[in-house]
Amino acid sequence: MRHPFLYAAQKALVFVLSVLLLSLAVFYVSRLAPGDPLISYYGERAEKMTVEERARAEEKLGLNAPVYVQYIRWLEGALHGDFGISYKYKTDVLEVIRGRAANTLLLGGAGFLIIFGLAILLGIFCAWFEDRLPDRILCRVGTISSCIPEFWLALVFILIFAVTLRILPSSGAYSVGKGGSLSDRIRHLILPLAVVVLEHLWYYAYMIRNKLLEEVRAEYVLLARSKGLGKRTVLFRHCLRNILPSYFSIMAISVPHILGGTYIVETVFSYPGLGTLSYESARYHDYNLLMVLSILSGMTVILCSIIAQVVNEYLDPRMRQGPEVEPDE
Amino acid sequence: MAKLLEVKNLSVSFMTGYGEVQAVRDVSFSLEEGEVLAVVGESGCGKSVLCRSIMKLLPGSASIKNGQILLDGADITRYRERDMQRLRGRMFSMIFQDPMTALNPTLTIGRQIAEAVQAHEPKISKTALQKRVAELMTLVGIDQPEARAGLYPHNFSGGMRQRSVMAIALASNPRLLFADEPTTALDVTIQAQILDLLREIQQKLGTAAVLVSHDLGVVARAADRVAVMYAGKIVEIGTAEEIFYEPRHPYTWGLLRALPSFAKDGEPLYTIPGMPPTLINPPRGDAFAERNEYALAVDYEEMPPMFRITDTHFAATWLLDERAPEIVPPVGGGWNGR
């Protein structure tokens, strides 16, 4: 076994390097995109500027230097905790994000928990009724639900529940003037959450179902049953236990997957979260905001895959070393 | 002696995409307390399916088409899962070919044995449970049981794993043990140890056993009686002596003659021509007829019944009919191997 400190140091190094590389890539790519960043700062005024005015404006925002100089400047600032200001909101980037992060965390977090809670129940249910009617129906319905594009499903939901039935709001995180009301928040959350869950649920439930069935076919299940254990005991105590390590690592890896899903859903529902913010910042060349948002998302991805790996190694006894009982006497 | 297990005209089929596979066809045999019956045959002859269908551990695609299974005189053929669960472990249990896959890799050996004990004694106290686990491990020849109970299957060698599987199978003192190729995955020296252990435990505890094997040497060492299976049917059944020294079915002759230890120096080994038939549409007559050099015309038309040779020895071949021509068997008749 490696020394735990070395192990942590190695993981940390991987993390830092990945984030650095990501920031560099995002920085360059965002500047390659066509468009005028000044519009996002000065609005319509930017189009009427003279050449001199433009030059002054660019200098003020630090956009006149070559890209690598800009990057180094940005990096220097970032290391001191200064990520610049948002061109659109004209305040500190972190300030802007702070206001939105909670919303996304609420939507994504709730979605994540519901997806994985339901997926494991649904997976066990299908595995139990393998190839019988309940399983077959669920498999069909699930496959169809996961094939529907998110934005389309979101629009259909808006049409049904907000436009036709008028029972749920179609956009935003809360009604004007009711920011503090919990029930109002929940009402706004229902539709986006439903879309996020429906989109991802089957993918994971099906994975659990198949992994469980794979385990059920293993010979140790026969031995467990031949010693007198019931089918349910074997399924929960043996099979479920054996798929949990891989399930946890899938959970960790899937965080970015679900995060990406919430970003799209947020945009459709105009939900004031990081997804809508990222979309806007990319669209309006709000460089500083975009950088922080991309790095934040990227850090989540990298962190989650590292967690997945650690969890996997910890949970599976085969990954750990143990004594070998060699001779047969 | 009392009949512990009686199987009457058992037929088991699998539904597959290609059609109905008749894995076990009209099999009858019985087993007495404390007796070891070996079931011999080539892969795909239905010997494993036979064991699993008696324990009702077949996958959902399989079903018992016909016949009766009597355990201690009680008909268990129509038993529900809940009733079977009560029998498994206590009445019969099973050991497998590959001890690596038969053990759950993520649970300690001790825990897996304990689980088997608890399955039928859920209220057992912790200390009594530990004592029983250690006792079982000692019984199957694992020393330092306390220390080794905490190890995982991957810490054990093949022979030790098979011993652990045996401890699990014996946890609730079953009266009948199914051993499905228990030594095939093991080395010869370990194989001999496990076979002797099986025999020793079986005599000590009075457990009856059904030993499934393709290795006639293994069978000779451990079995009291032998059933030879071909294409889902028992073609010959008798005491070990009768099967090895006085075989009557041409398939048994073929199996014995194909062994290198039966070959005379310088002569090629005997081979059974052809391939076993598929069991989707098994032939109308004797399934072995096409590969049988002694086949009679009637073999292709009609399935031979079980002919009685002695009270313990039966064989399904028309050669034993009184109208059949006299044939000098190529093996048997006081034949002795090297």
Next chain:
Amino acid sequence: MADDILLSVRHLTHCFRLSKRQVLRAVDGISFDVQRGEIFGLVGESGSGKSTVARCVMNILRPTQGEILFNGVNVCDAAQRRANKKMLQTQRQIIFQDSASSLNPRMTAAEIIAEPMQINHITTPRGSCRAEAEFQLHYVGMDASYLDKYPPELSGGMRQRVAIARALSMEPELLVADEPIASLDVSIQAQIINLFKHLQEEHGFTFLFIAHDLAVVRYLCDRAAVLYHGKIVELAPTAELFSNPCHPYTKALLSAIPIPDPRKERARPLVKFDGKGLRGEGRLEEVSAGHLVWKEAET
């Protein structure tokens, strides 16, 4: 006499690195010669190093120490190997235990058999590759109808024959057979054993036959070496080895083979071997002509 030796293994050692500190000596300084036209058996239990020897002979593994001379060429030496690349590739062939995994399931029997000829750009004596494949199939007792079959469509015995036909297509001098019959049924085993015997007697192939089944070795091999933990503990002509085993491990091994004869089998005691006398240094000593037994050095 030296011309008669096709394969000569000299002080072969192969170590596997298990971790930074642990090293497993899978093969530990073994030496043996295989003569032209003989079937040489290598017997041992799992972990004895027998497959490692086969893989070293085939250049699949690089030995840690020692040399392997094939037709006088040291196959462990990179320069010599390069100079004799074609000879080494065509004259040595291997057959693995599990033909289900050693044959590509997406290639037909004809493609599998003809592939080595295409790789080595050999002009086929029978016109086309397909004709050659058909000829080889006949050779191992199968007809042309199997040419377009894929391995999963074949039974275990048939698949193993295709693997043998593939090896034979190069008309090699040496066939290394690594447990070729272990996964087959008894009656199919007999067919493959007969085929090997036929190939040796009628066509003069040389075999390095690796097995754990001593009854097969006794029937098939001319000479055999018993391996235990990477060392040869006994090497003798087969008849001599079985009638007069000298090393305690050989005795234990022989006593463990089940005999298909109930009365004898049950009466037979099991000889146990505790691994004593094989911990340290020692060497093979000749007890009679061609019969070598491991003797532990006095300490």
